[in-house]
Amino acid sequence: MTRKGVVPATSGVPAGYTYLGQFTDHDLTRDADTPNLESITDDEGKVVNKRSPELDLDSVYGNGPDDKEDAKYYDPADRAKLRTGTSRGTNEPENDPVAGQDLHGADLPRTGSFSTEQNLSLADKRKPWIPESRNDENLIVAQIHAAFIRFHNHVVDTRFPGPGDYAKRFASARAEVTKHYQWMVRHDFLPRILDKAILDAAFAKAAHKPDEPFHMPLEFSVAAYRFGHSMVRGTYEWNRVFNSHAKLFGGEAIPGTLPLLFSFTGTSGTLSPGSPKDSEDPATTRLPTNWVADYRRLFDFPRAGYSDAFLKVAGKDFNFADRIDTVLTDPLSTLPLGSFGAAQSPKDAILRNLAYRNLLRATKLGLATGQQMAKKFGLAELNRDQIIKGAEHGTDLSSVLSDEQKTKLATHTPLWLYVLREAEFNKGRLTGVGGHIVADLFAKAIATAEYSIVKDSHWRPSLGLTAGTFTMPDLIHCAAGKDARQVSRLDAPAPRRDRSAEVNSTGTVGRLQNQSAQPNKPFPVPLEAEVRGVNGDLLPDARITFHVETGNAAFETSDGLRPRITAISDARGIATAPTLHAGDKPGDVTIAVINPKQETTRYKATITN
Numbered sequence: 001m002t003r004k005g006v007v008p009a010t011s012g013v014p015a016g017y018t019y020l021g022q023f024t025d026h027d028l029t030r031d032a033d034t035p036n037l038e039s040i041t042d043d044e045g046k047v048v049n050k051r052s053p054e055l056d057l058d059s060v061y062g063n064g065p066d067d068k069e070d071a072k073y074y075d076p077a078d079r080a081k082l083r084t085g086t087s088r089g090t091n092e093p094e095n096d097p098v099a100g101q102d103l104h105g106a107d108l109p110r111t112g113s114f115s116t117e118q119n120l121s122l123a124d125k126r127k128p129w130i131p132e133s134r135n136d137e138n139l140i141v142a143q144i145h146a147a148f149i150r151f152h153n154h155v156v157d158t159r160f161p162g163p164g165d166y167a168k169r170f171a172s173a174r175a176e177v178t179k180h181y182q183w184m185v186r187h188d189f190l191p192r193i194l195d196k197a198i199l200d201a202a203f204a205k206a207a208h209k210p211d212e213p214f215h216m217p218l219e220f221s222v223a224a225y226r227f228g229h230s231m232v233r234g235t236y237e238w239n240r241v242f243n244s245h246a247k248l249f250g251g252e253a254i255p256g257t258l259p260l261l262f263s264f265t266g267t268s269g270t271l272s273p274g275s276p277k278d279s280e281d282p283a284t285t286r287l288p289t290n291w292v293a294d295y296r297r298l299f300d301f302p303r304a305g306y307s308d309a310f311l312k313v314a315g316k317d318f319n320f321a322d323r324i325d326t327v328l329t330d331p332l333s334t335l336p337l338g339s340f341g342a343a344q345s346p347k348d349a350i351l352r353n354l355a356y357r358n359l360l361r362a363t364k365l366g367l368a369t370g371q372q373m374a375k376k377f378g379l380a381e382l383n384r385d386q387i388i389k390g391a392e393h394g395t396d397l398s399s400v401l402s403d404e405q406k407t408k409l410a411t412h413t414p415l416w417l418y419v420l421r422e423a424e425f426n427k428g429r430l431t432g433v434g435g436h437i438v439a440d441l442f443a444k445a446i447a448t449a450e451y452s453i454v455k456d457s458h459w460r461p462s463l464g465l466t467a468g469t470f471t472m473p474d475l476i477h478c479a480a481g482k483d484a485r486q487v488s489r490l491d492a493p494a495p496r497r498d499r500s501a502e503v504n505s506t507g508t509v510g511r512l513q514n515q516s517a518q519p520n521k522p523f524p525v526p527l528e529a530e531v532r533g534v535n536g537d538l539l540p541d542a543r544i545t546f547h548v549e550t551g552n553a554a555f556e557t558s559d560g561l562r563p564r565i566t567a568i569s570d571a572r573g574i575a576t577a578p579t580l581h582a583g584d585k586p587g588d589v590t591i592a593v594i595n596p597k598q599e600t601t602r603y604k605a606t607i608t609n
Contacts, residue, residue: 011428013192015319016298018231019140020189020472026134027059028445029221053216054449057178060148062131065170078162080169081153085109087289093248097494099290106489107287108136108146125285126266136267137339143293150479152177161564175451180470182446182453183461188471190442194430199439206443210455214444222362223415224437229354230420231321234258234329239294239490258331264291268338294488295476304473305465308484323428326395326420328355358416370418373433382421384410391424499541504534506544506595508603516606517582527577527603529593531569538573544595546577551589556581582607
């Protein structure tokens with residue numbers, strides 16, 4: 001079932017959705033498999049799902065900032081926010097102004113950066129500091145998880161900023177993030193991979209019984225939702241450094257091959273090309289900046305309505321997923337050991353083959369066949385030729401099986417293979433048995449979640465480019481602080497050095513004191529702060545917070561009116577706040593100017609009658 005030297009059938013689905021599918025899988029399921037699949041049940045013979053079966057982002061949040069074990073995933077400076085990781089600058093390509101920089105937020109948080117444990121091995125230091133380690137299995141899903149972290153923090157900063165009760169702010173932000181995520185999965189992801197009629201019917205049914213309890217069906221986790229393995233490409237046009245066109249390495253181009261995308265993780269690889277020498281390099285405990293994702297190559301921003309020319313890449317640079325069918329890209333026949341939790345190669349090499357692992361797992365669990373599930377749903381079964389020969393671009397098994405094997409396979413088809421065959425005959429879209437299993441599961445997983453767009457049927461997203469819609473490009477755009485240039489950080493201008501730690505003092509500007517404005521009108525002049533370093537000189541590139549302490553006013557931002565914002569001092573050492581807007585009630589207003597040392601100066605203003 002693996003593809004070698006054969007041009008795959010493309011799906012028309014942007015390749016990032018393959019790994020968004022993997023991300024959602026890790027949000028819903030986690031079996032207790034051993035690396036060699038000797039045991040896939042607990043001591044009582046039961047299959048245990050170590051994730052909640054609801055679509056609730058517990059893979060990102062764990063049990064929250066007040067949980068004894070999971071508090072470590074949260075920012076100690078503001079426990080409503082998640083920790084972020086920082087990529088490490090590298091001199092490849094030589095003298096590259098961006099690749100040479102450490103980029104905050106561009107990597108997953110890593111154990112070596114946050115653990116207080118002594119004598120950690122390099123392998124331990126590379127491990128992701130997140131609740132779901134499988135989201136560092138390959139670099140694409142790792143970069144998607146990093147985007148979700150930044151998205152959550154963006155929602156905290158713009159919708160629920162401090163100070164204030166961090167627990168309430170966290171809960172409010174999580175609810176907002178989770179509902180936007182569910183909306184995106186329901187309206188952007190799922191319609192790309194399964195039949196609309198099946199999807200709509202499943203959600204209509206779930207809406208009638210939104211609190212009906214359910215357990216994760218094995219038919220979903222062990223078979224149907226493994227369809228995404230067939231969408232994986234062997235090579236990706238990854239970013240401006242690693243692609244098949246830019247000859248930046250001795251006149252050679254290095255594209256983002258699947259083995260390299262495994263290598264540049266801390267779970268499946270060594271955050272390096274993977275040679276023994278690299279694995280012992282103490283610098284390889286964070287993702288190199290030259291491997292940071294260009295999300296424009298994975299998700300289609302222009303089709304999502306974004307007109308900024310920066311968000312469009314040339315056709316040769318864009319990645320589409322392979323079509324859902326019965327052929328897997330060849331690298332999946334030799335999985336890296338870390339991707340399935342192995343410390344050493346299994347005695348039987350076939351255990352590194354993903355297709356074999358899928359089929360063996362289902363056999364050990366006695367999973368229903370495709371034909372049995374078709375009967376359960378009242379669907380017509382695929383015929384013998386469809387099972388054995390498949391459709392165009394699929395795997396034709398007629399020349400590799402005996403007549404006896406063909407007869408058995410045609411009547412007792414493993415569910416995973418059956419689901420792929422159905423999609424193969426449906427232009428690469430789940431239908432029939434596979435469509436019903438996947439649609440029903442997602443409808444129930446959303447309906448039963450604590451925060452649910454099914455139960456809260458009047459809720460609509462507000463963070464997308466267009467009110468009432470929300471797509472994966474919208475989520476990436478928010479994660480980038482709604483700055484298009486940060487969607488591909490390697491292509492953005494070289495970042496300025498954050499000099500906040502060098503701040504010695506901050507002062508208000510006398511002429512800007514005691515401004516007045518009428519209710520619901522802007523104050524005449526934006527507030528400024530003079531930022532000085534230890535030598536008394538005005539200091540650029542330092543972060544200053546403006547916060548409305550008392551009174552009825554807020555700052556105008558692209559996300560609406562906010563009582564607290566952060567500004568960065570310019571080349572003159574001046575940090576300028578957005579326009580301050582008066583509220584509807586007259587009275588005095590106090591605005592605190594807070595520097596990184598938590599020293600505060602204040603402006604006074606008045607809202608007049």
